[in-house]
Amino acid sequence: MKPSLGGKRHLTREVLSANVDLTPIMCLFIILVPLLLMTAVFERLAALKAFLPEASTLAETGNKAKEPTGIVELKLFVREDGLELEGTLSHDPGGKEKENYEDVRYSLPLESDRYALEELQKILKKFKHDYPRHEEIVFLIADGVTYDVIVQAMDTCREEIYEENGQKMSRSLFPAIALSEPFKEDGVFEGLRKGTREIDNKLGVQ
């Protein structure tokens, strides 16, 4: 509103046209958008550590295992028809009194073609609560089980995801996972171990 200089007041409407020059910002966008599109990551990759039961690497995590944790061994059989958890536990968390050891077995068959992973995690959470120092679990996997199922089972055993105050938190369960094939008998694996001497000689490895 603009007051007039005379005594009679009258209103005049002034239309101000302010055009913002968008050219520089468009130039910026044209440079930034292709650059970011080229470097955009739509699928993030991650690593999932695994060990072989015979590998010396198990010794790396074995420092804790050498001390009694209360669990002698924890095995998860992963088969096409479901899961089976076997463990040798001690009533004494120190694990020194051998008489107190107890074998436990939980059978978790497929539930409408799905692995009972939630049920498995409930059992593992209880184990972790009773034996917090134990970190290892051995997977004994049947030949027909797919890699996707193995990764899902590893996720279930590695950590528990829960919500606290609206935030996702994680709690470690049994992160040292050894992948193995089932045994034929005690301690004898199904697959044939072939020597590497011939190839090593060919490559000149001593």
Added chain:
Amino acid sequence: MITRGLKTVSRFGQERGRGFASSALLLTPLVDMFTILLVFLLMNYSTGGDLMYMVRSILMPESLSKEQLEPTVEVAVAKDKIYVDGQVVMDDLTTWFKEPTLLMPVLYENLKLKALEYRKMEEKVPLFHFSGKVIIQADRGIPFQLLKKVLYTADRADFPYISLAVFQKD
């Protein structure tokens, strides 16, 4: 002058003007779109790069793991081929589904050569350290029957520290 969309017409000669029309491009929606796109892309921007040879035929499984991949030797296992650092080393795996032997000689040879190369480099370059780490990139449909042979072979070829490459689950 009144501006109506793309047309600029004179106030007094709106209907009976000379037909003069200058088209002014409206950039506002385009700027809006670019702003949304820019925000979305900035949110997805990753400063750390994942250095991996991605094999197109491999669809990796999803995991909750947040652990970062370290650049090292990569073994990719597709349904019909095995790659080492992006190079095909085995292109027919049909017999390997029935084979009871765990060691895959061709893969072993390739990995062992890599290990020897790194060991030599370790001697020459003081700051270089051969960690024995290997990344396994496998298709989610691969049966353990095949995967266990790859894992066993890698372990025998001086690569006992195994990292399974997965897609991060949200």
